[in-house]
Amino acid sequence: MAPTTKESPAFDPKDVTVVFVLGGPGAGKGTQCAKLVSGHGFSHLSAGDLLRAEQQREGSEYGDLIREYIKDGKIVPSEVTINLLKNAMRDILTQAGKTTGRFLIDGFPRKMDQAHSFEEIVCPAKLVLFFDCPENVMEERLLERGKTSGRSDDNADSIRKRFKTFVETSMPVIDYYEKEGKVVKIDATQSPDAVYAKTEELLSQRLGAGF
Numbered sequence: 761m762a763p764t765t766k767e768s769p770a771f772d773p774k775d776v777t778v779v780f781v782l783g784g785p786g787a788g789k790g791t792q793c794a795k796l797v798s799g800h801g802f803s804h805l806s807a808g809d810l811l812r813a814e815q816q817r818e819g820s821e822y823g824d825l826i827r828e829y830i831k832d833g834k835i836v837p838s839e840v841t842i843n844l845l846k847n848a849m850r851d852i853l854t855q856a857g858k859t860t861g862r863f864l865i866d867g868f869p870r871k872m873d874q875a876h877s878f879e880e881i882v883c884p885a886k887l888v889l890f891f892d893c894p895e896n897v898m899e900e901r902l903l904e905r906g907k908t909s910g911r912s913d914d915n916a917d918s919i920r921k922r923f924k925t926f927v928e929t930s931m932p933v934i935d936y937y938e939k940e941g942k943v944v945k946i947d948a949t950q951s952p953d954a955v956y957a958k959t960e961e962l963l964s965q966r967l968g969a970g971f
């Protein structure tokens with residue numbers, strides 16, 4: 761029997777640095793990514809933002825599916841999210857006329873199968889930033905964000921479901937990368953500036969001063 765050939769990832773980790781940004785809902789992932797973009801020139805891709813944009817895109821075959829999954833705090837099937845991420849990475853590189861780049865992939869992977877598929881299809885990850893925050897703090901932040909975010913899942917019922925998904929399905933991803941020695945864990949309970957200072961300090965140790 762002929763050996764099965766595995767497709768190689770779309771991007772070579774020699775050209776493309778991928779940092780996964782994980783943490784529970786409301787831990788402050790998006791806030792810290794915005795700071796890393798302005799401070800260190802990363803490109804930021806939020807899986808949740810890409811899904812919400814796809815949900816609203818006219819003619820999308822996934823609109824209803826995404827809406828239901830997000831409201832219930834469930835994880836949208838991997839293929840949908842991985843394709844959105846891969847296309848967005850390609851668009852960013854194309855628009856910059858570059859073959860190299862550094863990406864913060866925010867809120868992804870949230871499930872083990874997503875982690876494996878992304879690394880096989882798109883690009884192996886270099887590091888995982890894990891913003892660690894207790895549920896009571898995250899809940900308070902999300903309810904506050906819900907006053908202005910307009911997000912269908914920033915309400916008490918959806919928040920409870922998102923926490924359950926995070927503990928049961930997403931924490932194992934962090935545990936897996938911890939064993940691989942790739943996790944940079946940061947206490948996310950301090951002020952945004954204090955969390956950022958710690959993030960910079962720990963990233964410097966892993967990626968080099970000033971990274």
Ligand SMILES: Nc1ncnc2c1ncn2[C@@H]1O[C@H](COP(=O)(O)OP(=O)(O)O)[C@@H](O)[C@H]1O
Nearest residue numbers: 785786787788789790791901905950951952955
């Ligand atoms: N360190 C922090 N302290 C207090 N509030 C924060 C902090 N980081 C983020 N927030 C606020 O908490 C809410 C959730 O933050 P966000 O970055 O959107 O989290 P995530 O992307 O993890 O869901 C936002 O309203 C944000 O302004």
Ligand SMILES: O=c1ccn([C@@H]2O[C@H](COP(=O)(O)OP(=O)(O)O)[C@@H](O)[C@H]2O)c(=O)[nH]1
Nearest residue numbers: 785786807808829830833834835836867868
């Ligand atoms: O890879 C992903 C990322 C997000 N989501 C969905 O999008 C929601 C919101 O995720 P986001 O990262 O935008 O926000 P957070 O819950 O971290 O505040 C999640 O609860 C999931 O339903 C998903 O299905 N797959």
